[in-house]
Amino acid sequence: MNVAFVDLKAQYESIKPEIEQALAGVIGDCAFIGGKYATAFEQAFAAYIGTKHCVGVANGTDALFVALEGLGIGRGDEVITAANTFIATAEGITRTGAEVVFVDCDPTTYNLDVTKLEAAITSRTKAILPVHLYGQPCDIEAVMRIANKHGLQVIEDVAQAHGARFGDRTVGTFGRAACYSFYPGKNLGAYGDAGAVVTSDDKLEAFIRSFANHGRSDQYFHDIEGVNSRLDGFQAAVLSVKLKHLETWTEARVAAARRYDEGLRGACVTPAAAPGRRHVYHLYVVRVANRDEVRQHLQAAGIQTGIHYPVALPYLPAYARLNHKPADFPVAHKQMTEIFSLPMHGNLTGDQIDFVIEKVREVARMPE
Ligand SMILES: Cc1ncc(COP(=O)(O)O)c(C=O)c1O
Numbered sequence: 573m574n575v576a577f578v579d580l581k582a583q584y585e586s587i588k589p590e591i592e593q594a595l596a597g598v599i600g601d602c603a604f605i606g607g608k609y610a611t612a613f614e615q616a617f618a619a620y621i622g623t624k625h626c627v628g629v630a631n632g633t634d635a636l637f638v639a640l641e642g643l644g645i646g647r648g649d650e651v652i653t654a655a656n657t658f659i660a661t662a663e664g665i666t667r668t669g670a671e672v673v674f675v676d677c678d679p680t681t682y683n684l685d686v687t688k689l690e691a692a693i694t695s696r697t698k699a700i701l702p703v704h705l706y707g708q709p710c711d712i713e714a715v716m717r718i719a720n721k722h723g724l725q726v727i728e729d730v731a732q733a734h735g736a737r738f739g740d741r742t743v744g745t746f747g748r749a750a751c752y753s754f755y756p757g758k759n760l761g762a763y764g765d766a767g768a769v770v771t772s773d774d775k776l777e778a779f780i781r782s783f784a785n786h787g788r789s790d791q792y793f794h795d796i797e798g799v800n801s802r803l804d805g806f807q808a809a810v811l812s813v814k815l816k817h818l819e820t821w822t823e824a825r826v827a828a829a830r831r832y833d834e835g836l837r838g839a840c841v842t843p844a845a846a847p848g849r850r851h852v853y854h855l856y857v858v859r860v861a862n863r864d865e866v867r868q869h870l871q872a873a874g875i876q877t878g879i880h881y882p883v884a885l886p887y888l889p890a891y892a893r894l895n896h897k898p899a900d901f902p903v904a905h906k907q908m909t910e911i912f913s914l915p916m917h918g919n920l921t922g923d924q925i926d927f928v929i930e931k932v933r934e935v936a937r938m939p940e
Contacts, residue, residue: 575915575924577876578757582919583821587813594809603805606785613808614768616815617752620735621744623770625777628803629784632731632753632767636664638801639727639749639769640699642779645670649698653729654684654710655884655904657703660753661729662885665701673697674886674894676901680844682857682911683710685903689718699725704733704743706880707759707825707854708845712738712746727751731767734760735822737850744770749780754811759825759854760818766807821918825853828920832856835929840866840936841910855880856916861937863912869935875928878913910939 576582584591594609603609610628618626629635645651647669653661655674665672675692678685683705702715712728719726726747730736734752736743744750754766771777782789787798829851833842841859845851857880860866867877884904886896898905914928 573924573927574874575876575920575928576917577878577913577915578917579919580756580761583917586919587817590813591810594813595806598805598809601805605802605804607805609805609808609812610803613803613812613815616812617768618770620742620815620818621750621770622742623745623750624772624774626768626770627777627780627784628808629767629769629780630801630803631765632751632755633660633663634784634799634801635751635753635767635769636661636701636727636729637667638780638784638799639751639771639776640664640668640670640701641783642769642776643699643725643727643748645698645725648696650694650696651699651701652689652692652697653701654703654705655886655901656682656881656907657705657729657885658731658881659885659888659890660731661701661703662891664751670698671696672891672894674896674901676903677705677907679903681708681710681846682706682907683708684715686711686714686718689715690722693718693722693724697722697724699727701727701729702747703729703731704736706843706857707733707736707852708843709733709736709738709743709849709851711846712743716746731755731758732854733852734758735818735850736852739848745772748773749776754807759822759852760811760814762807763810764804764807766803766811768803822852824918824920825916826851828916828925829853829856831922831925832914832929835926836932839933839938841939853916855913857911857913858932859907859910859939860912861910861939862935863910866932866936867912870928870931873927873931875931876915879911880913882908884908
């Protein structure tokens, strides 16, 4: 039985008429960049997250960059983020001219370890950029407490956690702004690159909307030099269709995760969903002692897996300038050799999940 890591085809088949009608509407209206489809999606997404504004941009990496620019972060500043995340989080920081400062991750949730956060703050620190990794909210309340104590700004990276909740609050509503990716494989994914910044701060929204559109305040009047990072009509129309299904797909992910949890108990370390938080399972990440063997066994059986991420950011050549050693981020460093991700999406069948469980159980060994 073949089990795809992410099955965009199955998802498309389930919403085909709606998608085709939406795309035909964009062509009919020639609303290719910005326009009514982008505005409609921005309003619907802001309402879903619970913020006053949403500004659609070209991708999630740009969302982080323009939000940090909006806070006035630049050369000489430091921004703290998690050691275990996708490189885009750190790229957004570096692009402003600021330096990225990494903090190790929590051994059970894999999210930024808030007990190590204060030690990373210096006189140059301007902001904290926590990531809600794999779909699980980080301890955002603790992040906010520490940020407020030290007078720091917070921008949330919610690229992997659309609709996740901390307590009864949706993540993305805690910091000054929050950044989303709608890369096709995300929980809410476009049919190309797309992203957004949400905020309830009027001034910040006005800056980002202008900065991401060449710094313009009128068609050919520019207060500042900005960038070209806009949401296009096709992506917005697809996202508006998919947003209506997001809760159903998220519940399907949660149900799939529960079935994996049950079936894999004792065979490998399954994701620890912290109490009082809604984990939306962008990824289902497990740990084993014999990762290569398990992945090969699954691959031979037709099951796709991934590793998120094979090298934690501080140990990538891109950050060699920071000179980090394994002992600087012991948890992230150890996880690099043990973690891998099982198939996870909203269209997984019970039979597929049970097949994956069976194959993992045949060879997996628990890590120490
Ligand atoms: C945690 C995280 N941040 C940022 C991004 C960047 O998003 P994009 O690929 O849309 O630029 C991604 C996704 O790729 C991500 O997983």
